[in-house]
Amino acid sequence: MRAMIYRLCCQCYRRLLAAANTVTTNDAVIGGGVGGKSLLLVEHGLRHHHHHQRSSSSSSSNQLSVLFYGSDDFSLPTLRLLADNYQLAAAVDDDDGGDGGSGQQQQQRQVIRQLDVVLSSPKNIIARYAHDRQLTCHEFPYDLPPTDGVYDIGVVASFGHLIPGRAIRSCRLGMLNIHGSLLPRWRGAAPVNYAVLNGDQRTGVTIMRIAPKRFDIGDIVAQAGYPVPPRITARQLKAELAPIGAQLLWECLLDIDNKLLNSRPQSSSGITYAPKFDDSYGLIDWSTMTATEVDRRFRAFIDFIDIYSHWTDGSRLRLYDLVDPELVATFDLKRLSGYDDTGRPGPGCIYYHKKRRLLCVSSAQNTWSAFGSVAVKGHKRMSAHQFNNGFIKRLETSVPIMLRSDMSSSSSSL
Structure with a gap:
């Protein structure tokens, strides 16, 4: 009798003990006295135990x-x-x-x-x-x-x-x-x-x-x-x-x-690779990347590495707060910046949008990217408005100002 109860799981054994306090005298008489009562309790415990095992069969295995x-x-x-x-x-x-x-x-x-x-x-x-x-x-x-x-x-x-x-x-x-x-x-x-x-x-x-x-x-x-x-x-x-x-x-x-x-081998078609990236992946090449491609690169890496270009003196210019390129396309920047029909002055040209307080940069295929804040090497992050006052205006040049994709120093370019 004790051996039969001992083989029950702990949860079912607790239920069996609880049931012992609720079995009535009639149950004992129907079961045949004390022995019948014991048999009834065991059957009650085993029924629950088997149900418990079925409902969680993989719990043990x-x-x-x-x-x-x-x-x-x-x-x-x-x-x-x-x-x-x-x-x-x-x-x-x-x-x-x-x-x-x-x-x-x-x-x-x-x-x-x-x-x-x-x-x-x-x-x-x-x-x-x-x-x-x-x-x-x-x-x-x-x-x-x-x-x-x-x-x-x-x-x-x-x-x-x-x-x-x-x-x-x-x-x-x-x-x-x-x-x-x-x-x-x-x-x-x-x-x-x-x-x-x-x-x-x-x-x-x-x-x-x-x-x-x-x-x-x-x-x-x-x-x-x-x-x-x-x-x-x-x-x-x-x-x-x-x-x-x-x-x-x-x-x-x-x-x-x-x-x-039921696992299956990978397909031999459609294989592409995503190797580790380094700091160089954050460099924007204005001459080859459209505004859409700049946007994708920015969103792919902004929380992992710097997204950057180079200022006129070759120092790194980190870029932040990129604006949706579809919105930028509505700014009429070609007219505002003086961009002519031949595409001059070319990718990398900057224009400060005073009304929206954004630094706009011309990208490949006559598209534009716009940023709300930047950080020049050696300086804290600043708004585009602060960058315009502290850096763009100080150049005092009548020719277009160009961002560089390399570190060479140049104040302007046609």
Whole structure:
């Protein structure tokens, strides 16, 4: 009798004890005295136990030990979701008061039984969050035990380093990467930036299996598309894609065996690359970039690197507060600036729009870009109005003033 009760899960055993206080005398008589009462209680407990097992069949079989790799804001929603389940699922069971629990509690079954975090830096946002949640942390490269299958699965989100083969082998089911594009488009370290830079109207998130020694070529486990909002910056788009990736990863973990079984190779067509970018990507070449292309480059990189040109003395001129080029096209700048029909004085010519207080710069194909503020090297950021008073007017020249795409010094140019 005690052995039968002991095999019940803790939740069902608590229910059995509660039922013992509610069984009536008639129940005992119908069951045949004390022994019948005991049998009735056991049957009551087993019925609930079998129902509980059916309603959460994967709760016991699919509880996972997870090794997480992340480094930035894109990684955080995924780590938060994993940590919430890892640390709070037990509280859900303890709070289960009704028969079978609420629907919300049933959905919050524990999936993560172990969660370790690998850090690319001890001071980034993932490190701070993991320490606040008192998660077990390891600094990259984490010296894993030599035994294969130490963890059930690895999860990687915007980590920035090639994961060693030994780490992949340490995960029984391999590793999943949350990638910010619809692979095979934009393989590489900066998929969201390149989607904005190239004017993609649709992007998304891919959950893919990590292949040793290669970036972003593994089989696709799941994908979710997402329309790119007009004039969104790359940082804003990453913030919108991050929770989508976290939820998509979670859905994969809930049905991990089936998801892995049905993963598919990436297409051999439509492959594009999004390599790491550096400071040079922020330089505006007025002679080759139209206003639309300047706008895309600005939104792709403004929160990551300087967007800049060069002032007449060759010093760097950082550009801020870019105006929508469709609005700028309505300013009639060709007439206001004296731009003639031959396109002279040419791309890079500046014009200060007094009424709108904007610094306007001619771009390729007779288009114009406009900025609300700038910063000259060695000076604080200033409004276009302040720049006009402090720099443009001081040149005291009757010829057009040109911004440079190189660092050579020139006060003006025809």
